[in-house]
Amino acid sequence: MSQAKDVLQTYQKYYVDRDYEQVDLFQLLKSEFAISHVIYPGSFVHISPSFIFQKVSYIDSDKNAKLFFQQEQQVQALIEGRKHYQETPSISFYSVDYNRTISELVDSCDLLLSQYAGFISESCKAYLKIGGLLLVNNSHADAGLAALDKDYKLIATVHRNKARYRISYSDLEAYFVAKGRTHLSKDYLHTLGRGVGYTKTAPLYLFRRVS
Ligand SMILES: C[S@@+](CC[C@H](N)C(=O)[O-])C[C@H]1O[C@@H](n2cnc3c(N)ncnc32)[C@H](O)[C@@H]1O
Incomplete structure (x- = not known):
């Protein structure tokens, strides 16, 4: 196989x-929002943010993710073929544990992604500029953790109806009310x-991120 x-x-x-590409979500x-640099810790090979955003940094310690990103030309070609912008894509891949601080990424991103990969809101907070956004699900309790973190303020929820993503800004105080506790x-x-x-x-x- 080539x-x-x-x-x-x-x-x-x-x-x-x-x-589960989520291209329309990133769109x-x-x-x-004004988003220039996206950081995706625990990305595995989920490179669709690069179809929409020109500059994306991926972090994953998985060896198959490393092998995937090592095929730089093929990854670049896949992104070139799907991208929705004119510029040349800028992608970086860090084959490390995301708990280890990568100094060049500190205070650099406008969007931090946390999906199914642990407590990224905490471990990678330093990468997110004040005013930047964290997109997070609650699979590994990371959304719940962000809700308890004074450095973050919930500003919206994201829903998917009939395969279409939608952002809602209403009823935010009703979220993160624990059942039975x-x-x-x-x-x-x-x-x-x-x-x-x-x-x-x-x-x-x-x-x-508010502070
Ligand atoms: C279930 S996959 C999710 C991948 C992607 N976020 C998605 O939604 O499809 C979790 C990924 O997080 C990575 N991961 C988990 N903990 C990590 C850590 N401490 N440092 C780097 N990568 C980590 C794993 O290697 C794996 O590729």
């Missing part, structure tokens, strides 16, 4: 076949490592 096929097939298998975010702590969520039940939920949340 290397080019490897890149295409790997991306196809994990993201196209699973209807929606670009149309709504009156008090949730960061320590509790760290120990649990997965999302707890809330009375009202969304597939994805948008927080702004």
Whole structure:
């Protein structure tokens, strides 16, 4: 199998076949917010942010992710073929544990992505500019953790109806009210490592870094 096929097939298998590319989600975010640099810790090979955003930095310690990104020309060609902008894509891949600070990324991004990969809101907060956005789901309790973090403010929720993403700015105070518990702590969520039940939920949340 050629290397080019490897890149295409790997991306196809994990993201196209699973209807989980999220290209339209990234498009929606670009149309709504000023975003220049995106950082995606725990990205695996989810390179669709680069179809919409010119500058994206990916961080993942998985060896298959490293092998994928090492095929630079094929990755670049895949992005070139799908991109929605004129400029040459700028992608960086860091094959490291995201808990280790990458100094050149500190205070550099306008959008930090956290999907199914642990406590990124905390470990990678320093990469996000004040005023920048965190897009996060609650699979690994990271959204719940951000909700307890005074450095973040919930500004919107993201929903998907009939395969279309939609951003909602309403009823935000109704989210992150835990079912059956009156008090949730960061320590509790760290120990649990997965999302707890809330009375009202969304597939994805948008927080702004406020301090
Ligand atoms: C379930 S996958 C999710 C991939 C991608 N975010 C998505 O939504 O398809 C989790 C990824 O996070 C990476 N990951 C988890 N903990 C990590 C860490 N501490 N440092 C770097 N990568 C990590 C794993 O290697 C894996 O590729």
